[in-house]
Amino acid sequence: MTKQEWPLYEVFIRSKSGLSHRHAGSVHAADDEMALNNARDTYTRRTEGVSIWVVRSDQIVASDPAESSAFFEPAEDKVYRHPTFYDIPDEVENL
Amino acid sequence: MTDKNVLAAYATRLGDNALIIGQRMIELVAAGPELEEELANANFALDYIGQARMFFSYAGECEGAGRSEDDFAFLRPEHEYQNLLLVEQPNGHFGDAIVRQVLFDSWYLALLEVLTRCSDEGISDIAARACKEVRYHLRHSSQWLVRLGDGTDESHARVQQSLNDLWKFTGEMFVPDDLDDEMRSAFNGPHLEVLETQWRADVAAIVAEATLDLPDDQWMASGGKQGRHTEHFGFLLAEMQIMQRTFPGATW
Numbered sequence: 001m002t003k004q005e006w007p008l009y010e011v012f013i014r015s016k017s018g019l020s021h022r023h024a025g026s027v028h029a030a031d032d033e034m035a036l037n038n039a040r041d042t043y044t045r046r047t048e049g050v051s052i053w054v055v056r057s058d059q060i061v062a063s064d065p066a067e068s069s070a071f072f073e074p075a076e077d078k079v080y081r082h083p084t085f086y087d088i089p090d091e092v093e094n095l
Numbered sequence: 096m097t098d099k100n101v102l103a104a105y106a107t108r109l110g111d112n113a114l115i116i117g118q119r120m121i122e123l124v125a126a127g128p129e130l131e132e133e134l135a136n137a138n139f140a141l142d143y144i145g146q147a148r149m150f151f152s153y154a155g156e157c158e159g160a161g162r163s164e165d166d167f168a169f170l171r172p173e174h175e176y177q178n179l180l181l182v183e184q185p186n187g188h189f190g191d192a193i194v195r196q197v198l199f200d201s202w203y204l205a206l207l208e209v210l211t212r213c214s215d216e217g218i219s220d221i222a223a224r225a226c227k228e229v230r231y232h233l234r235h236s237s238q239w240l241v242r243l244g245d246g247t248d249e250s251h252a253r254v255q256q257s258l259n260d261l262w263k264f265t266g267e268m269f270v271p272d273d274l275d276d277e278m279r280s281a282f283n284g285p286h287l288e289v290l291e292t293q294w295r296a297d298v299a300a301i302v303a304e305a306t307l308d309l310p311d312d313q314w315m316a317s318g319g320k321q322g323r324h325t326e327h328f329g330f331l332l333a334e335m336q337i338m339q340r341t342f343p344g345a346t347w
Contacts, residue, residue, distance in 0.1 A: 006129065027131050033238055038131035040231075041138050 008057040009035040011042075013049035019094060021053050029054075101277045102215055103157035105284070107167060108274065108320065109218075110150030111178035113225075114168055116199060117143030118335050119186060128189055135235060142228040149221045157217070169339035173332055174322035181264035183319075183328045190243050190254040194261050196236035201297045202268045202290070204229045209285040218282070237301045244305025251306065258302070259310045266315025268294070274320075 006028040012021035024043045029035035035054040044052065063071055075081070096104070120140035127133030151164035181199055186192040207229060210222035243254040269291040271279075278284030302309050318324065338345060 028129060029131065030242065034242075037135065037235055037238070041135035042131055045138060 006030045009039070009054045010057050010060060011035075011039040012053040012055075013039075013043055014051040015049055017050060021051065024048075026057060027054070096277060098281055099157045099159070101274065101281055102218065103154045104274055105278045106150045106154035106157065106218060106221075108177045109221075110147045110154060110167060111176050112182055112199075112203065113143045113150060114147035115176070115178040115331065116182040116196075117141070117147060118331060119182065119184075119192075119195075122186055123192065126186075139228075139232050139235070142225075142232070146221065146225045146228070149224070153217045153221065165339070169336050173324060173329055176324070176328070176332075177320050177322055179264070179268060180316055180319040180325050181261065181268070183325060183331055184261060184264065185327050187257070188253065190250065191257045191261070193236055193239045193243065194254060194257040196232065197240050197301060198261060198265055198298065200229055200233040200236055201301070202265075202294050204233055205290050205293050205297070206285050209290065213278075213282045213284050215282045240301060240307075241305045244302075244307040254305070255307050258307055262310040263313060263316050267317035267319055270317060272320055 007030075008026050009029055010026050011024045013024045014021045024039075027035060027038040027042055029038050032054070035056075036052060039052050039054050043049070117140045120136050120143060123136040124133060124140070127136055147168065148164045151167035154167060155162045155164065179199070181195060184191075184195055186195075204226065207222045207226045211219050211226060213219050213222075240254065243250045245251070269287045271287045275284070275287060279286060299309055316325070
């Protein structure tokens with residue numbers, strides 16, 4: 001019998017309400033429900049999250065590292081796009 | 096029995112079920128089908144053992160004889176354990192373990208839900224905490240039963256056999272003894288016959304979704320609550336107790 005690997009899922013966790021989901025890692029799972037369970041059991045054992053997203057890794061469209069210079073470097077010398085001229089009040093968290 | 100004695104005995108019994116099913120789940124560590132599944136099983140085992148600790152501590156408190164949770168867990172002889180025969184059954188293949196978990200978790204969850212409404216705060220507090228954990232365990236085990244039952248011809252046949260083999264251990268879950276009656280009359284504890292109706296409906300729904308057949312009514316094994324165990328139990332205890340038996344009083 002050949003051993004077939006289960007598909008890989010990427011796991012995104014929201015650590016608390018109001019924040020966005022962040023990539024936490026990946027799990028193997030045979031189906032979507034199992035992926036959600038495995039993500040819960042692997043990545044939220046120490047109360048790391050209040051919400052989990054899982055998505056099949058092969059469903060993610062990613063940029064090509066070989067094209068990174070064309071993709072990202074043109075933005076490097078455009079400092080005027082950064083909103084660096086505002087004062088941020090101390091009370092504002094998570095910005 | 097005085098009320099305190101009833102509580103001590105009943106908490107001990109609840110602790111025994113949690114401890115022994117936890118010990119069986121621990122055996123699946125390093126024997127799981129996948130890394131993630133193994134981690135899940137280790138989590139569940141720790142949930143159960145945590146529940147056992149709470150129940151045993153409370154039993155010791157009610158008993159008032161100075162026994163600690165470790166005394167309950169590690170220093171009793173076989174006939175003093177009152178867990179269900181179902182929870183001591185060996186893991187077998189993964190389908191066997193999953194069927195055992197489904198049959199037990201569905202009973203245990205229904206029992207705990209009633210216990211959250213019992214009139215003793217010590218038991219109801221522990222039950223409320225355990226409910227959340229076991230609800231997830233049941234979700235996990237029942238999803239696996241559906242995957243295996245509604246999977247390949249091979250997995251279907253094997254898990255149907257597991258269900259047929261383990262069915263005979265479900266009868267004693269619903270046969271009340273004196274302690275069950277006292278817990279019910281003194282503290283509004285579970286009515287096991289009512290529980291059976293709910294359990295049968297819950298299990299029938301999971302089994303139907305898994306495209307399996309419920310086994311026919313048959314001879315039922317019993318004796319766990321009276322301390323008469325199956326032949327597997329001595330081996331389980333030997334492994335679980337060896338450290339305390341070899342080095343009495345050893346601590347971490």
